Amino acid sequence: MRLSALALVFSLAAACQSGETNAALVPPRPSSYESVIAPILQQRCVGCHGAERAKGGLRLHTPVAIRAGGASGASLVAGDPASSELVRRLHLPLADEEHMPPDDKPQPEPTEIAALERWIAAGAPFEGEVEGLSVPARKPQPAASIVPPADPAALARLRAELVHVQPLSAASTSLWIDFAAIAPRAQDALVTELLAALRPQVAELALARSPVGAGTLAFCATLPGLTRLDLRDTKVGDVQLARLGAHPRVEELVLARTAITDASVDQLLSLPKLRHVYLWGCALSAESVARLRARPGLAVDFGDTPDAAIAQVEDPPKFTSDLPIPDLPPAGDPNAPVNAACPVTGSPINPKYTRTFEGRVFAFCCPNCPGEFDSDPAKYAAKFPGSR
Amino acid sequence: MNPIHEHYLSLTRRRFFGRAATTIGAGLGALSLGSLLGGSNALGAQDTALPQGPHFAPKAKRVIYLHMEGGPSHLDLYDYKPELRRRFNQDLPDSIRKGQRLTTMTSGQSRFPVAPSMFRFQRAENRTGGVWLSEILPHTASVANEIAFIHSMETEAINHEPGITFFQTGNQQPGRPSFGSWMSYGLGSANANLPTFAVMITQGQGNMQALAARFWGSGFLPSEHQGCKLRSSGDPVLYLKDPPGVARLDRRRMLDLVGALNEKEARESLDPEVDARIAQAEMAYRMQMSVPELTDFSDEDEATLALYGEDVRKPGTFAANCLLARRLAERGVRFIQLYMRGWDQHGGLPGEIQLQTRAVDRAQAALIKDLRRRGLLDETLILWAGEFGRTVYSQGTLTETNYGRDHHPRAFTVWAAGGGIAPGISYGKTDDYGYNIAENPVTVHDLHATLLHVLGFDHERLVYRHQGRDYRLTDVSGRVIPELLA
Numbered sequence: 001m002r003l004s005a006l007a008l009v010f011s012l013a014a015a016c017q018s019g020e021t022n023a024a025l026v027p028p029r030p031s032s033y034e035s036v037i038a039p040i041l042q043q044r045c046v047g048c049h050g051a052e053r054a055k056g057g058l059r060l061h062t063p064v065a066i067r068a069g070g071a072s073g074a075s076l077v078a079g080d081p082a083s084s085e086l087v088r089r090l091h092l093p094l095a096d097e098e099h100m101p102p103d104d105k106p107q108p109e110p111t112e113i114a115a116l117e118r119w120i121a122a123g124a125p126f127e128g129e130v131e132g133l134s135v136p137a138r139k140p141q142p143a144a145s146i147v148p149p150a151d152p153a154a155l156a157r158l159r160a161e162l163v164h165v166q167p168l169s170a171a172s173t174s175l176w177i178d179f180a181a182i183a184p185r186a187q188d189a190l191v192t193e194l195l196a197a198l199r200p201q202v203a204e205l206a207l208a209r210s211p212v213g214a215g216t217l218a219f220c221a222t223l224p225g226l227t228r229l230d231l232r233d234t235k236v237g238d239v240q241l242a243r244l245g246a247h248p249r250v251e252e253l254v255l256a257r258t259a260i261t262d263a264s265v266d267q268l269l270s271l272p273k274l275r276h277v278y279l280w281g282c283a284l285s286a287e288s289v290a291r292l293r294a295r296p297g298l299a300v301d302f303g304d305t306p307d308a309a310i311a312q313v314e315d316p317p318k319f320t321s322d323l324p325i326p327d328l329p330p331a332g333d334p335n336a337p338v339n340a341a342c343p344v345t346g347s348p349i350n351p352k353y354t355r356t357f358e359g360r361v362f363a364f365c366c367p368n369c370p371g372e373f374d375s376d377p378a379k380y381a382a383k384f385p386g387s388r
Numbered sequence: 389m390n391p392i393h394e395h396y397l398s399l400t401r402r403r404f405f406g407r408a409a410t411t412i413g414a415g416l417g418a419l420s421l422g423s424l425l426g427g428s429n430a431l432g433a434q435d436t437a438l439p440q441g442p443h444f445a446p447k448a449k450r451v452i453y454l455h456m457e458g459g460p461s462h463l464d465l466y467d468y469k470p471e472l473r474r475r476f477n478q479d480l481p482d483s484i485r486k487g488q489r490l491t492t493m494t495s496g497q498s499r500f501p502v503a504p505s506m507f508r509f510q511r512a513e514n515r516t517g518g519v520w521l522s523e524i525l526p527h528t529a530s531v532a533n534e535i536a537f538i539h540s541m542e543t544e545a546i547n548h549e550p551g552i553t554f555f556q557t558g559n560q561q562p563g564r565p566s567f568g569s570w571m572s573y574g575l576g577s578a579n580a581n582l583p584t585f586a587v588m589i590t591q592g593q594g595n596m597q598a599l600a601a602r603f604w605g606s607g608f609l610p611s612e613h614q615g616c617k618l619r620s621s622g623d624p625v626l627y628l629k630d631p632p633g634v635a636r637l638d639r640r641r642m643l644d645l646v647g648a649l650n651e652k653e654a655r656e657s658l659d660p661e662v663d664a665r666i667a668q669a670e671m672a673y674r675m676q677m678s679v680p681e682l683t684d685f686s687d688e689d690e691a692t693l694a695l696y697g698e699d700v701r702k703p704g705t706f707a708a709n710c711l712l713a714r715r716l717a718e719r720g721v722r723f724i725q726l727y728m729r730g731w732d733q734h735g736g737l738p739g740e741i742q743l744q745t746r747a748v749d750r751a752q753a754a755l756i757k758d759l760r761r762r763g764l765l766d767e768t769l770i771l772w773a774g775e776f777g778r779t780v781y782s783q784g785t786l787t788e789t790n791y792g793r794d795h796h797p798r799a800f801t802v803w804a805a806g807g808g809i810a811p812g813i814s815y816g817k818t819d820d821y822g823y824n825i826a827e828n829p830v831t832v833h834d835l836h837a838t839l840l841h842v843l844g845f846d847h848e849r850l851v852y853r854h855q856g857r858d859y860r861l862t863d864v865s866g867r868v869i870p871e872l873l874a
Contacts, residue, residue, distance in 0.1 A: 103870060104841065104868045104870060162579075162580040162581065162674075164577070164578040164579065164580070164720060166441055166575075166576070166578075167441055168445045169441070169442050169443065169444045169445045169446070169844060170441055170442065170443050170444070171444070172445065176449075178578050178579075178720055180578060180579045180718070180719050180720035181578075181579040181580050181581045181582075181678075181719075181720065208718060209718075230763065232718075232762055232763055252763075252766075254762075254763035256761060256762050256763055257762075276766070278761070278762070278763035280761035280762065281761075301760065301761060301763065303761035305533075305757070305760065305761075307530035307531070308512045308513045308514060308529060308530055308531065308532040308533045309512070309513045310510050310511070310512055310513075310529060311511045311512065311513050311518050312510065312511040312518075313508065313510040313511075313523075314470065314508050314509050314510065315508075316508060317470075317473050317504065317505075317506060317507075317508060318473065319473055319476035319477075319504065319506075319788050335735075335784055335785045351787065352787050352788050352789075353787060353788060353789045353790075354785075354787045354789060354790040355736065355738065355739040355789065355790055356735050356736020356737075356739055356740070356790060356792075357736065357739050357740075359736075361736070361790070364789070367788060367789060370738070370739075370789040370790070373739070374738075374739055374742050377739060377743075
């Protein structure tokens with residue numbers, strides 16, 4: 001039993017890989033369903049229409065499934081792309097409910113849609129080659145995708161030191177690393193030692209509240225994929241920041257409450273990709289902030305964001321009604337006022353104007369007094385102790 | 389199946405997947421393994437397998453969820469209906485109410501007189517033509533550029549208990565994991581010295597409903613994912629201090645011994661709750677050092693304290709908890725849940741709601757400003773929501789300056805701000821009475837799906853298998869609202 005269970009686990013694992021294994025053994029023909037169409041469907045559709053899920057009753061992961069269609073009928077009409085449901089949905093406006101893939105999912109390239117149409121026009125064959133069909137050109141992949149996987153030993157070491165490390169996403173090998181848990185003891189030596197084996201992977205690095213200095217900044221200059229660096233509440237100053245050099249990838253730099261001064265403006269402007277810098281609490285002159293802000297595409301947060309302006313204030317509301325206000329409840333009712341004289345002015349009350357405080361209803365002489373009452377209800381309520 | 393066989397099977401699976409899950413970004417998705425395994429296979433926190441991690445690159449890394457317990461009146465805070473002033477004390481038309489169910493607190497009323505808000509509204513500039521806000525939220529108006537107001541929120545629950553449960557867990561019945569627990573499960577901790585999911589409570593000014601600890605419970609997720617409540621007076625976390633006469637080294641030795649016994653038990657019983665127990669004991673040991681520093685505000689400058697207002701000096705106030713939330717956020721805590729009690733204004737609303745807004749308005753605006761200037765707002769998601777809104781008709785006697793409002797689940801306002809959220813917008817509309825949704829309804833599942841999206845999760849794929857089925861925070865529905873995304 002134990003052995004068969006183990007075998008089951010491994011056969012499951014093997015099944016996950018089998019598609020690739022077969023593909024490697026028998027190279028598919030270059031202009032076939034298998035080499036052109038199946039990969040497009042796999043990447044764009046099968047997440048929701050495949051072996052695991054069948055939204056709208058539709059599966060697109062195998063020829064049999066494609067032929068079977070879904071709840072809306074046949075997914076395609078061989079030889080007629082224009083009448084094929086699959087093609088129709090691809091071309092609907094993005095905002096349309098029926099557009100596929102859904103608007104929050106990655107959309108196929110026009111070249112991929114063209115390949116699908118050509119294949120359907122040729123009769124949608126699952127075997128053999130289709131004239132003119134080729135793997136569509138893709139936009140170059142972002143650099144992140146060519147980052148090699150991190151060294152497991154280096155990751156284990158980070159985690160043993162209680163440093164947070166996490167891939168940017170499930171599909172990414174780039175890392176977000178946060179020293180928050182051990183910030184007070186994250187010295188240059190420790191930071192550079194822990195990260196030395198992870199140079200290619202570090203994309204977002206948080207060192208806030210740590211004692212890092214020039215050594216860490218010089219190390220950061222050697223991180224090819226670094227896009228966000230958080231140095232908030234550190235002792236980093238102009239000399240240390242200069243060690244970062246003209247880093248080609250850094251986009252966000254958090255320098256709030258550091259020792260950065262006017263002398264770092266040129267350093268900051270030398271960062272070609274910089275689009276957001278936080279400098280609140282730094283000793284920068286208004287001129288320096290203005291110089292930074294003059295650069296297009298660079299947001300500078302200096303802690304001086306103005307409050308949203310009040311554009312319009314409505315007049316004090318006037319309530320009008322054709323209906324009479326019903327009589328207030330008689331004394332003894334929980335909704336009856338507890339006072340006969342206005343708590344603010346001492347004048348006789350008008351039951352139209354009331355407030356409730358701590359379960360007791362107070363009536364006032366005019367519409368203005370409730371507002372005054374609100375400023376310190378406990379004080380006014382105390383004038384009528386215990387009356388209920 | 390024979391339980392002994394099951395035991396061996398589990399042991400084998402555990403070893404196999406436990407190894408596989410420790411390699412980062414490996415071809416075998418850690419996500420599906422996590423789901424198969426049923427969560428963490430922790431044997432001590434340091435050996436914990438990596439959490440699922442987000443499906444795609446997240447816009448926000450953490451959440452501050454400001455829950456307004458009781459159901460704040462959207463009509464007196466956010467939903468501007470000037471035309472209602474001319475309908476003061478008129479009966480709510482049947483064409484609006486449509487015979488829908490009411491709570492038994494007002495279903496017996498002979499009349500449903502329209503109670504327009506007695507507060508003045510003002511239009512604050514934002515990025516899309518401005519937003520009308522009540523005069524009792526002046527500080528919130530000052531950060532209108534950062535906020536996405538959702539005026540067309542709806543819920544299925546009409547009472548507090550199921551309403552809060554629905555917002556917290558995606559289901560009205562108790563038993564499912566809280567939003568924060570899902571995030572702890574999905575994202576894991578970013579600071580191993582602090583809880584991943586922290587909860588703080590502020591006592592309100594008026595009518596308060598019970599807050600059950602299960603609102604931040606982990607349901608069927610392993611219990612290390614439950615929220616950790618930070619107390620406002622005395623020790624923030626109970627039983628953290630070493631007992632008198634016990635040195636820290638002795639404590640360490642004791643924990644090592646207990647840990648070894650627990651690990652033996654975990655190997656034999658394979659009960660995940662033993663693993664959770666081990667992880668929590670280690671966490672508590674580390675929290676002995678990190679929590680006192682966390683809750684000590686003496687390193688905050690005067691200007692920052694002033695930003696949050698005088699209340700910040702009183703532990704447990706909403707202002708103090710907002711500052712604590714910022715301190716937790718900057719230390720990597722993933723999910724920070726604040727509860728502000730006391731919005732349940734069935735009577736005497738105009739007076740009571742001002743006491744509530746005085747407690748929250750300055751502090752919540754300060755939180756946004758403070759996070760923004762520290763470079764934290766862009767990666768922190770803030771949600772402000774009650775469990776429902778309140779009725780346009782008055783509960784009890786209506787006068788020109790006094791009224792009450794009953795629970796109203798059909799339309800109300802919530803707001804979000806920060807990482808990944810479109811700043812300075814309004815979404816959705818209610819009808820002329822603020823009673824029904826006129827445009828773009830947002831369900832609780834839609835809200836959860838959208839927030840999960842910002843956090844890097846496909847809400848349909850963040851699942852946990854329990855009693856034979858995959859559970860999601862969004863149950864079986866939910867739609868990401870693209871208009872709310874930055």
